[in-house]
Amino acid sequence: MNDNIESPAVWQVDGENRQSTGWRDSIITADQAPGEATRIQDGIQCSLKLQREVRALREELKKAQADALRYQGLHARVVAATRQLENDHAAETHRLRAEIGQFLVRHRVYKVLSEHYALAALRFSAKTLAEHRDRVLQHVLFHKRKGRPLSEIGAGEVISKLL
Template sequence: MSNNLETATAWPKPRFAEIEGASDPAHHEDTGEGVWQNTIAAADHALEEASRIQRGVQQNLKLMQEVRALREELRKAHAEIDRYRGMHARVVVGMRQLEEDNSAELSRLQADNEMLLVRHRVYKLLSEHYATAALSFDPAVFAEHRDRVLEHVLFQRRKGVPVTQICAADVAFLLL
C-alpha cells in the first residue's frame, strides 16, 4: 500500500483501465479508483446539467426579449388603434353634423321652393284674371288681390288640393 500523500495527488487511470479492471470491484476500492470514477462522473454530469441549464437560461432570455418586443409592438398597435378610433369618432361626428346641416338646408330649400311655386301660381292666377277681366292695373288693388289669392291658395293646399289644380275661375270670386 502507498502512502496517503501519493494517493491524494495521484492522477486517475484512464477509462480503458477502468474497463479492464471492471471485473474486480475489490481492486477499485483498494486503489481509490472508484472514488475518482464517481467524482469524474459526478463532475461530468454536473457539467452537462450546467450546460443544459445555460441553454435553458439562454432560451429563456431569448424568449423574454421576444416577449418584450411583442409587447412593444402590441403597445404600438394599441396606440395606433386608439389614434384611428379617435379619428373615426371625429369623422363620424363631422358626418352627422353635415347630415344635420344638409337636412336642415334641404328642408329650408324645399319650403322655399314650395312657397315660390305657390307665389308663382298666385301671380299666374292674377294675371289670367286681369287678362280675362280686362282690368286696369292699380298697384294697391293688385297687392290686396294678391294677398286674398295667396290666402285662398294656402287654404286649398292645407285641404290637400294640389296648387296646380287651382284655376283662375276658382279665385274670381275673391277679386270682385
C-alpha cells in the same frame, strides 16, 4: 488471533475500495461537468433569447393597442361628423321643401292674377296689384290647406273676389 488479523485486512481492502470509488466518482463528475455547464449555458441563452422575443412582442402589442385606440377615436369623430351632416342635411331638405312650397304658392298667385288681368284687360296700379295679390294668396292658401292641388286653382274662381 487470526480473527483479529483478518478483520483489519478486510477493512483495509474495503476502505481502499471506497477511496478509489470516491476518486473515480469525482473524476467522472469532473469529466461530465463541462458538458453540463455547456447545457446549462445553452438553456440560459435560449431563455434570454425568449425573453427578448417576449419584450419585442409586448412592444408590438403596445403599439397595436395605441393604433387601435387612435383609430377608435378617429372612427368616433367620423361617426359624429356623419350624424351631424345627416341632421344638417335633413334640416336643409326640410327648409328647402318649405321654400319650394312657398314659391309654388306665389307662382300660382301671380299666374292667377296674370290670367285675370289678361282676361279683364285692365290697367292696374301697384296698390291694386298688392290688394289683389293678398286676396288671391288667402284664397290659394285656404284651398291648399283643404288639400286641393295648386294646379286646379284658376282665375275663374278668383274673379268675383277681385271685382
